[in-house]
Amino acid sequence: MKKSKDGFTTIEMLIVLIISSFFMSLCIFLYQGTHINDQELEKEFWVNFREYWKQAIENSAYTGWETNIYEKDHDIIFSNKGHHNKLRMPDSMHSQDNLLITVNNDGYVPPQTYEWYSKNTHTRYLLKVQLGGGIYKIYEKYYE
Template sequence: MWTIKPWQKNKGAFTTIEMLIVLIISSIFMSLCIFLYQGVHINDKELEKDFWENFNVYWKHGIESSEYSGLRTYIYEKNNDIIFLNDGNYNKLRMPNGMRSQDNLLIIINNDGYVPPQTYEWYSKKTHTRYYLKVQLGGGTYKIYEKYYE
């Protein structure tokens, strides 16, 4: 024979208080996850901006190493990397996903740091941007122009 004591109940589910506590804890956890994820996420435009900042650093290094070594520096694309090659030493700069350069990209920095004036193109599918790298009259200076397309 079974006897049930009045202070003991046969509980088969959560009480309202237990359910509220679980919901509060899970909502705090989810809000923290969403907040932390937004801080980690980097959008495509920021990645491209970082690419051009790093490109500028490698560009200046290429000019300096050409002037110092007396050898040319070659800049070209290989497997979605931009390669800066001088005297067997090279630096690789990874392009953001969805970005590509013009076909047969080859920029030559002469042994005196001179770069012939020319315009080179990069395309970004993700931000719908066409970048024009226009090398100015000698001295190894350039400007980046952005043009958006649909």
């Protein structure tokens, strides 16, 4: 007489549970790593932005030509008399609509606030140009 085997045995269920929990914990670990990498990429973007910004101020003051800073195809473009420097934004970020920052031909930047958003870290970055001398500060505001 053969026994009919319609369901799982206890050992088979334990094996399935162990394999499932392993994959779930692996997915959680990888997701957390991605979130940390987004924060690091955003910090690196702002460090690079500062260098490009300084170069734009110096180029405008030295050459006497204005520099325009704008977004195109997820790049921040620093354009000075036909010379373009591109700074790639992290995929998690986007800037305000119609971003245009003009550095005058003497290195002067009118005081204004510009906004960037990060959907993954839920951060709103405010770039506030102060005193018009090309000096700015970054403020981070978190939202849900």
